[in-house]
Structure formats: C-alpha cells, structure tokens
Amino acid sequence: MSVILIEKKTNPLLVRFKIDHYIKEEPALFIWEDPFSKNIRHIDEISLNGNSEYYSAINKDISFFENGITFKIVSLKDYKCLYSYEFKNLNFISGKNILYISQNSYTGYSYAARNYIYQLLQVGYNVNWSDKFTTRDFYKPVNKEEELVFNCLNNKINYDSVIIHHTPESWKLILDQIPKNKKVYGLTTWETTRLHPTWINYINNSVDEVIVPSKFNIETFKQSGVNKPLNLWYHDIFPFQKSKINSIDLYKKFVLFNGIEFVINPMLIKNLIEQNTVYYNISQFNYRKNLTQVISSFCKKFTNRDNVCLFIKTYLEVFNKKETDALKYKIVELTRQFKDLPKIVFCFENLNNDEIEDIHKFGDVYFTLNRGEGFGLCTYTAKKIGNRIICGKFGAEKEFLDDDDLLLNYELRPSDYLDNFNKFYIGHGQECAYYDTDYVVSKLKYFPKIIKV
DSSP states (O other): OOEEEEEEEETTEEEEEEEOSOOOSEEEEEEEEOTTTOOEEEEEEEEEOTTEEEEEEESSOGGGOTTOEEEEEEETTTOOEEEEEEEOOOTTSOSSEEEEEOOOSSSHHHHHHHHHHHHHHHTTOEEEEEOTTOOSOOOOOOSHHHHHHHTTBTOOOOOSEEEEESOGGGHHHHHTTSOTTSEEEEEOOOOSSSOOHHHHHHHHTSOSEEEESSHHHHHHHHHHTOOSOEEEOOOOOOOOOOOOSOHHHHHTTEEEEOSSOEEOOHHHHHHHHHHSEEEEEEOOSSTTTTHHHHHHHHHHHOOTTSSEEEEEEOOSSSOOHHHHHHHHHHHHHHHTTOSSOOEEEEEOSOOOHHHHHHHHHHOOEEEOOOSOOSSOHHHHHHHHHTOEEEEESSSSGGGGOOTTSEEEOOEEEEOTTSOSSOSTTSSTTOEEEEOOHHHHHHHOOOOOOOOOO
8 A cells, every 4th residue: 555645734733645555444543653662642544445544633733742753554454554653842943944954974873863864854944054064984875764864964044953962072063153042952962871971061162952862861961960951862764675785786885704714705695684584783882882702602502503683783983994904803812712603694895775675674683782772773783673682781772672682681880891982981080891601692593584564
C-alpha cells in the first residue's frame, strides 16, 4: 500500500494523507504512540479505500509530548504497520530560522548533525548550514534525504537562533562571530558519570542554552554543575533506503581474518554473512569503544564450528595504510591466544551512509561493550532496523532498548584511559563502565539469524 502524506501539523497534532493504491474497505487502525516507551496515546478504527483522503488528529500540541509522538497506520488483516511518521518536540528552539554550525565528515558527530538538520527541515524550519568545523574527509550526499540537507549549505537566511554542534571548547570562538541579539544553543554529548570542570566552565560561560541527546546526559550535566537550561533532543537516523549497492562491490571492501592473514574473498564473505548469525560492531578502535574486549569475548565463546560470524567495521584515527596495518597488528596480537578462531570479517574502509546501512541490514546482533555512550547512534540504528542488541546497562543506550535485548552488568571505575588526545576524561570523579570478560562470555549465546522482510 502506498501512503502519500498531504499535510502535517503540530499545533494541534494532525496528519492528512492519501491512499494511492486500490483497496476496498480494508480495516485499519490509526495509532498515536510514544516513540520510546511505545505507550499508545490515541486510537481510531477505520476502513480504508483506495484513492481516498483521510486524516487523524489529537487535540494536543506537540509540546504536550516530551518525547514527541509517532503516528502509525496498522492493517487489521495481518497487523502490519503500513505507514509511520514521527513528530519531534522541538518547541524549545527559538524562531523558525536556524544557523546550524557543525562538522561535515564521516564522524559520528557529523552524521548526527546532518540528521538533526533533516529533522529541522521535516518540521518546517529554515536552515543555513555552516560546516566550518570540517578540515578533512568531507562527506558527500548519497540519497535524496541527505541532498535536502546539503541544499542548506551556505543557505543565506535571516536566522533567529544558532545551534553550535561541537564540543564546548569550540563554542566561545564561534560566539565571538555571532551577533549578540541571537539566541545560541550548544549541542554536545558526554560519556562518563561527570563532566570535566573545564567543560563545565566552557558551557556556563558561553551559550544561552544546551542541547543533549539523552536523559542520561540531562542528569550528568545537572549533577556536574551546568547552570544553563538543558534541552533533550534525541539523535535519529535517515529513513531506511532500498539498497542500491551491489553486495559484491561492498564485500570487496571487507577482509576475512584467519588468525594471521586478512584475505579479500568477496564471494566467501558473502556466503559467511548469509549463512551465519552475524554479530557486529561499527566503532572506532579506541579504549572507550572497547573493541578488544568485544573480539576477545567472542573468540572465547565461539569457535569456527559455530554457526556465527563476527563483523567489525573500524579504524584508528584516519583511513590510511599505515594505521590499518597497525590495527592488523593489534588484532593478530589479541587473537593469538585462541587456537580455534570463529569466523571474523573486518572492514577498514571509509564507508558512506548507505554502505553503513547495508551492514545493519545484513547484521543480526549488534554487540558492543563500550565504556560509555551519550546516545549510541549505531546501537540505535541497529535497534530501529530490527536487530537484537547486546550492550552494557551504563549510559544512554538502555533508553531505547527493551526486553528482547541483552543488557550487561558493569562496574564503575575511573575513566582515565578513555582518550589519547585530550585530558577531559581524566580525574574529577569521572567514572565509566568496565566489564568482566568471564561474565560477558557467560551471557553470550547463539541467537538465530533474523529474517528481515
């Protein structure tokens, strides 16, 4: 069934749409529900007919719903969701014309920024996007949604307010270049139990208000002594696309690890992925993301005889040969102790959004032992596409998971080793999650491969 959105309103909430498909008297429900708790707020029962217009409304403004609200059309023939649209609660933003300043590269910060701009466009904001933080690896759009975002680059508008999406040490420099009569929001995230005092000072002496992507961050920032108003705005992802990527071309960017060599064999890798449950992780190779324990726990639990495969998409700092070779050295050293390695596939290449999405599509279980996430974009994407999640109970990820997922106990310890390049994670009562490997292995188990429609 094809559903064409004609109109959407937020004050009060309303959707009007057309059924562009031949059906006759098909029973359906219009459901309004909380996007995180899945609690149903309103239901209409109706019969749908092709080439007809319909509307559904709630006599509440979007500001009434803290997490926003999702509208769904559900068929009563087979109880499948035929259409879904999520309304975001962004009423805390002053005005409808926004100057948005961020990175535009392959980082998590950059992906989140592009999607935040997309969210703004979807609910009627005008955006001038400045990617002045980007110094290398400029990202190019790969689908129509991203093209809408890129149309905002240097889009000259008379903006009402400014969003600076970067770490707080950069906010003051940008503020000095912005007219004093504009309201300025700083958008950032943090991963440990407390903020470093330097960050607190940057925040309290710069922007008007702060935006963070999780309730975990709201509490962390408050408890750390941030005195600026805090606004919750969840990250999201672009709508899933029908893949236009040739799978063999993508698999040419992967390597199969046999304990010593990293072998390019696209057809063999394709067969392994299709015939085994794929546990996977998409992360930078650093102490916070904790890929070493992900790999070692998996190798301690499974062998080559098990019907499982571990897929790791990673990099060190930049995508180049010397850093990839250093990573390969680290992986060989890590796995040398295991005599019967399970099937493991790595990707060390720089991938675009569509290629990353394809990894989520062929993956089955997103397995992460990160020591802290202010949101967890890859975990969120995996969950939204229908995969099972294995992760710790610390941080923000548990806010969008449920009983189908495996959440692991942790111990809090000082976060001194989280980053090689700044001192913001060190000291001042900051702690992050640590996991006992034997406990993780005891909880790991075989899950059947997910059949995705």
